[in-house]
Amino acid sequence: MMKENDDKSGLQTETVTDDFSTKRIPVISVKNLVKKFGHFVANDHLTFEVYKGEIFGFLGANGAGKTTAMRILCGLSSPTSGELTVGGYDVYKQAELIKRNIGYMSQKFSLYEDMTIAENIRFYAGIYGLSRQQRKEKEDLLLKKLGLEPERDKLIASLPLGWKQKLAFSVALLHDPQIVFLDEPTGGVDPITRRQFWDFIYEAAAEGKTIFVTTHYMDEAEYCDRVSIMVDGRIAALDKPDNLKKQFNSEDMNGVFLQLARGATRTD
Amino acid sequence: MRTIKYILQKEFAQIRRNKTMLRMIIMLPMVQMLILVFAATYDLKNVDIYVVDQDLSDTSRGLINHFEASPFFNIHDASFDLEDGMNQLKKEESDFILVIPPDFERSLVREDEADVQLLINAIDGNKASLIYQYTRNIISGYNKQVIMHWKGLPDFNPPMRVEAHDNYWFNPELDYKWYMAPGILSILVTIIGMFLSGMNLVREKEMGTIEQLNVTPIKKWQFILGKLLPFLVIALLDLGFGLIIARVVFNLPVEGSLVLLFGFGALYLVGVLGLGLFISTVTETQQQVMFITFFFMMIFVLMGGIFTPVESMPHWAQQLDRLNPIYYFIRIMRMVCLKGSGFKDLFEEFVSLTVIGLSFLTLAIWRYRKTS
Numbered sequence: 137m138m139k140e141n142d143d144k145s146g147l148q149t150e151t152v153t154d155d156f157s158t159k160r161i162p163v164i165s166v167k168n169l170v171k172k173f174g175h176f177v178a179n180d181h182l183t184f185e186v187y188k189g190e191i192f193g194f195l196g197a198n199g200a201g202k203t204t205a206m207r208i209l210c211g212l213s214s215p216t217s218g219e220l221t222v223g224g225y226d227v228y229k230q231a232e233l234i235k236r237n238i239g240y241m242s243q244k245f246s247l248y249e250d251m252t253i254a255e256n257i258r259f260y261a262g263i264y265g266l267s268r269q270q271r272k273e274k275e276d277l278l279l280k281k282l283g284l285e286p287e288r289d290k291l292i293a294s295l296p297l298g299w300k301q302k303l304a305f306s307v308a309l310l311h312d313p314q315i316v317f318l319d320e321p322t323g324g325v326d327p328i329t330r331r332q333f334w335d336f337i338y339e340a341a342a343e344g345k346t347i348f349v350t351t352h353y354m355d356e357a358e359y360c361d362r363v364s365i366m367v368d369g370r371i372a373a374l375d376k377p378d379n380l381k382k383q384f385n386s387e388d389m390n391g392v393f394l395q396l397a398r399g400a401t402r403t404d
Numbered sequence: 405m406r407t408i409k410y411i412l413q414k415e416f417a418q419i420r421r422n423k424t425m426l427r428m429i430i431m432l433p434m435v436q437m438l439i440l441v442f443a444a445t446y447d448l449k450n451v452d453i454y455v456v457d458q459d460l461s462d463t464s465r466g467l468i469n470h471f472e473a474s475p476f477f478n479i480h481d482a483s484f485d486l487e488d489g490m491n492q493l494k495k496e497e498s499d500f501i502l503v504i505p506p507d508f509e510r511s512l513v514r515e516d517e518a519d520v521q522l523l524i525n526a527i528d529g530n531k532a533s534l535i536y537q538y539t540r541n542i543i544s545g546y547n548k549q550v551i552m553h554w555k556g557l558p559d560f561n562p563p564m565r566v567e568a569h570d571n572y573w574f575n576p577e578l579d580y581k582w583y584m585a586p587g588i589l590s591i592l593v594t595i596i597g598m599f600l601s602g603m604n605l606v607r608e609k610e611m612g613t614i615e616q617l618n619v620t621p622i623k624k625w626q627f628i629l630g631k632l633l634p635f636l637v638i639a640l641l642d643l644g645f646g647l648i649i650a651r652v653v654f655n656l657p658v659e660g661s662l663v664l665l666f667g668f669g670a671l672y673l674v675g676v677l678g679l680g681l682f683i684s685t686v687t688e689t690q691q692q693v694m695f696i697t698f699f700f701m702m703i704f705v706l707m708g709g710i711f712t713p714v715e716s717m718p719h720w721a722q723q724l725d726r727l728n729p730i731y732y733f734i735r736i737m738r739m740v741c742l743k744g745s746g747f748k749d750l751f752e753e754f755v756s757l758t759v760i761g762l763s764f765l766t767l768a769i770w771r772y773r774k775t776s
Contacts, residue, residue, distance in 0.1 A: 210619050214775050231775060232621055240619040244612030250421045251414065262410030263620045291421075317619075 160187030163315055163346045169218035171204055178204040180369040186348060191341050193360030194350040197397050200366040202350045203319055210240050210317050223314050239308035243320040247304050249293040253284060264311035278306045298329030305336055318349040334359050354390040365396050372396045411630025433642050436592050437649045441584045448534045452480035454489040454498035461509035470546045476538055493525050500524040500535055574742045581654045586737035587710035589646040594730060597639035597673050602680035602693045605631050609688060618774040628681055628769045636673045643669050659744030671757050672733040678764030685771040704730040729760050
């Protein structure tokens with residue numbers, strides 16, 4: 137596992153020399169996104185781009201507006217104003233086309249507890265229009281990778297949380313989406329499972345998928361190519377973790393986050 | 405179409421594992437058919453009479469005997485005191501008071517005419533008018549007998565009279581169970597369909613699984629149809645199950661075509677399930693769904709004509725009933741089961757149910773939001 141991590145950091149140092157904004161192709165583009173709930177401004181003029189193949193971390197305290205922004209990008213919620221494209225499609229007009237090209241895993245657990253692993257896979261594969269043949273291949277591959285072959289016909293409810301999360305992530309990737317949105321995917325699981333989960337994320341990114349992930353864990357922020365830190369509905373900082381640490385003169389992301397979040401007025 | 409197939413597979417997999425729901429699907433028709441059909445009766449039985457016989461003659465006693473011989477009446481109590489009778493009436497110990505005045509027999513003999521007084525508890529107006537009619541029948545029957553008796557029998561020159569021969573069609577024995585069973589069954593499939601579908605959709609909201617569906621390219625109509633069809637099938641199964649019970653227990657005939665009955669059942673269910681699903685698109689919790697669905701059920705059922713004939717409702721209520729799917733379905737059930745009505749006879753109902761069904765279904769699809 138550590139070896140894989142080293143590989144990844146090797147890759148990172150290589151990409152550090154690249155200039156993301158000129159060389160990379162933006163797959164998510166957000167300009168002046170505003171989302172209001174009545175008088176409450178959840179997202180206050182957010183502007184950012186996410187590039188193909190990168191792991192983009194979306195950080196912030198509870199109530200900072202990260203989940204709101206992510207739900208808008210997935211087409212679960214509509215923006216109040218702003219220009220947004222995801223995968224080249226317009227969020228306002230082409231929401232259904234976006235949905236074909238994204239995977240989504242939410243903090244609220246998304247598989248059906250009263251169905252077996254195989255039934256869940258069959259259902260989601262069916263909804264995304266995979267053929268029987270494709271589904272079989274994916275299913276076998278996925279269960280093998282997760283080591284869940286013997287549990288194929290077990291109910292989701294009987295699985296430990298960590299397994300459920302990994303399974304949910306794999307199911308979100310069934311239809312080969314270009315972009316994957318993960319909303320606090322590792323909430324409540326043990327460090328080992330979290331580490332394994334991030335291995336999966338790296339693997340998906342290595343295949344060219346773009347990962348957009350929100351998290352509470354600052355150590356996870358270090359695994360991202362770039363992070364944005366939201367405070368009170370605005371983006372307070374956006375850069376590579378190394379640059380942010382330098383800029384805020386901090387040893388780790390936790391320090392960066394604390395300096396930024398100290399000024400926050402909103403809490404849960 | 406394939407997408408819908410996958411939704412159906414999923415729904416049935418979940419229903420199969422939901423033991424409570426399975427039990428409900430089987431128990432509900434049995435309990436409803438076996439208890440409600442017997443309990444919800446229009447038949448008048450065991451009417452308690454308080455007799456105030458101030459005449460105490462042969463004739464007055466003869467009249468009282470006639471009441472006693474009737475299967476519908478009991479002589480509950482008797483005295484000379486009308487006050488006491490009124491007290492019993494107030495306490496609801498007796499249903500009506502029969503007052504035979506002191507000169508009853510004498511008037512009859514001398515003036516060929518005598519009066520009796522009936523004091524009926526009319527809190528339940530329907531029941532009171534039934535009591536009145538039954539009482540009139542008994543008195544006029546007795547009247548005839550008295551006339552024959554005094555004219556001297558056998559009489560080769562019987563008094564001329566017009567007699568009405570009644571012949572009841574479609575339910576010759578006036579078995580109220582034949583009348584109630586199709587109605588109760590209509591309500592049953594409505595409850596099963598409307599509640600189960602509505603609660604099912606909103607449960608996905610509560611569990612959060614609906615979010616995962618909303619980020620898929622699933623179409624709104626596919627989703628709604630996928631949620632509607634499983635419960636339509638279940639409700640139709642219950643319709644069949646209920647018909648079998650009605651057949652075995654009440655000997656309820658199905659004079660018309662079963663295919664027609666189930667066809668109409670399916671059409672009707674599209675409407676009520678559409679409404680159930682619509683309700684679940686505007687609510688967030690199962691509690692809210694229950695509450696609103698129950699509200700609609702009450703109105704639909706009470707106005708549906710199962711207990712009270714729609715024809716006797718005020719004009720505006722009858723107009724309102726044109727929007728009530730249960731009204732049509734109860735009619736259809738009764739007409740097909742008892743009268744053997746065919747599609748042509750039910751064309752109006754067909755058109756109305758189609759319009760209602762499509763409206764509710766469209767409303768549900770339109771109101772279901774993938775993006776909030």
